[in-house]
Amino acid sequence: MKTIFHPAAQRGFANHGWLQAAHSFSFAQFYDPNKVHFGQLRVLNDDIVAPAMGFGTHGHDNMEIVTIPLRGSLAHKDSLGSVGTITPGEVQIMSAGSGIQHSEFNASETEEVNLLQIWVFPKERNITPRYNQKAFDTSLAQNRFQLVVSPSEKDGSMWINQDACFSLGSFDAHTEANYSFSFPENGAYVFVIEGEINLGGQVMGRRDAMGVYDTQTLAFTVNEAAKVLVIEIPMH
Numbered sequence: 001m002k003t004i005f006h007p008a009a010q011r012g013f014a015n016h017g018w019l020q021a022a023h024s025f026s027f028a029q030f031y032d033p034n035k036v037h038f039g040q041l042r043v044l045n046d047d048i049v050a051p052a053m054g055f056g057t058h059g060h061d062n063m064e065i066v067t068i069p070l071r072g073s074l075a076h077k078d079s080l081g082s083v084g085t086i087t088p089g090e091v092q093i094m095s096a097g098s099g100i101q102h103s104e105f106n107a108s109e110t111e112e113v114n115l116l117q118i119w120v121f122p123k124e125r126n127i128t129p130r131y132n133q134k135a136f137d138t139s140l141a142q143n144r145f146q147l148v149v150s151p152s153e154k155d156g157s158m159w160i161n162q163d164a165c166f167s168l169g170s171f172d173a174h175t176e177a178n179y180s181f182s183f184p185e186n187g188a189y190v191f192v193i194e195g196e197i198n199l200g201g202q203v204m205g206r207r208d209a210m211g212v213y214d215t216q217t218l219a220f221t222v223n224e225a226a227k228v229l230v231i232e233i234p235m236h
Helices: none
Strands: 004-008 012-015 020-022 041-049 053-059 064-071 072-078 085-086 090-095 098-107 113-120 131-137 146-150 163-172 175-179 187-199 202-204 210-214 215-235
Touching: 004 202, 041 215, 053 072, 053 202, 085 090, 090 146, 113 215, 163 175, 202 210
Parallel strands: none
Antiparallel strands: 004 210, 012 020, 020 041, 041 113, 053 098, 064 090, 064 113, 072 085, 072 098, 090 131, 146 163, 163 215, 175 215, 187 202, 187 210, 187 215
16 A cells, blocks of 8 residues: 655645635645646645635536535535535535536625535546535444445445545544445545544544555544545546
């Protein structure tokens, strides 16, 4: 098993007033030649958006965009006619394909919204754009991983235009957790949303991440109650 550790404190940070953003990979004004991407994973942004503020209408193409709200509510509108609000427990995916316009705003006038936005390079280019969002029963992710995004839509997961899988799990302290890869050649980007785990001898705390490859399984111990995101991703 080969690993690369990305401590939370070494992410890129930007404070735009209305937006506080932490970048796991090179993005906007943050550039680190060692953090351009991990396999086909291009962006993982940890954004805090002020009340009633957000991203005006803008375009994307040929990118798979997954949004996971952690706190608060996010309003979405796009050129496909999709209009909605996503909250914790829900996941949103947008296949930008040949081109899509969308906007994202904090749906609250009083509370911040904190979200993860993740970009993955597509398997096929210029597909017809697609949008989906879904609420997941988070009780199914207690002390196990719940699949929320996959190309096969297995176990009620949402479709992605890539051989990639997104899984979320919430784990009690002093437990052990395991993850088995769906695609033998894939790697995984393990992101600790909250809590503390020990993966391969590396202690990982809140917002720490580790890229793992050349293995078929992951096993870690939970030091403090933790919420963990695993992004299984093609490496080539």
